[in-house]
Amino acid sequence: MDMHTVEELSKVLKVLGDPTRLAMLKQMETDEQCACSFVDCFDISQPAISRHLKMLRQAGLLLERRDKQWIHYRLNEASPFYPLVMELLGQVELHDPTGTSASTCNVKSS
Amino acid sequence: MDMHTVEELSKVLKVLGDPTRLAMLKQMETDEQCACSFVDCFDISQPAISRHLKMLRQAGLLLERRDKQWIHYRLNEASPFYPLVMELLGQVELHDPTGTSASTCNVKSS
């Protein structure tokens, strides 16, 4: 098991401690996601989504792949926090992650 | 394994996402701690310590035991987040949790 300093770990937990970001990560649990899918899925503006993605990226939790004009994000399996993130996501219920999801959100299937 | 909603989990992660609170929890990992020991251990004021403890209590993570004028806090093993907290604490390095600990902090032993 990898060990972390209090500073490192608390920084990551702070990033995870937002319902929108946590729900975004949940959507990336199994597949990569296009940034635009988050815009459809959450009832916040596209710039707000973009900033959340930036925070997740800066925490080292995400990798991106550009395909034409779309940018696909996925979990960074090489992050020292990847095991932790996966375990947390495993404890997150599906359906309507934030109560803010639009009807097109692919996480809400029930 | 217990499951949590995104809302619940993100709320707890937010509480955990502060270096002082995470270090406080680390000190309670094995033993209960008197509130005053945190005051000695961190370079912030007593009221600041008190507010951090209140947040941890309100998140359901702590239980308290009054003994004369001292209040001893310990992890709430009945919290649905207790297993998660313990696992996180297991990934936290000891020594000088925040870089802010005073020389009397009992966590820094090396």
Added chain:
DNA sequence: TTTCTGTATAACGAAATCGTTATATAACGT
């Protein structure tokens, strides 16, 4: 009762957070 120690709360300020709208940039299609 007064005093001391331990803890909590009130009131305040600086900085961070998280949303918005407006605008810029990148890549595609016509």
Added chain:
DNA sequence: ACGTTATATAACGATTTCGTTATACAGAAA
């Protein structure tokens, strides 16, 4: 070139966070 779509950044405001100092409360001891 131009318009459209996808994404990022800038600028701003409301709210939250986290520290402080001052004060209140609780219990012990003189």
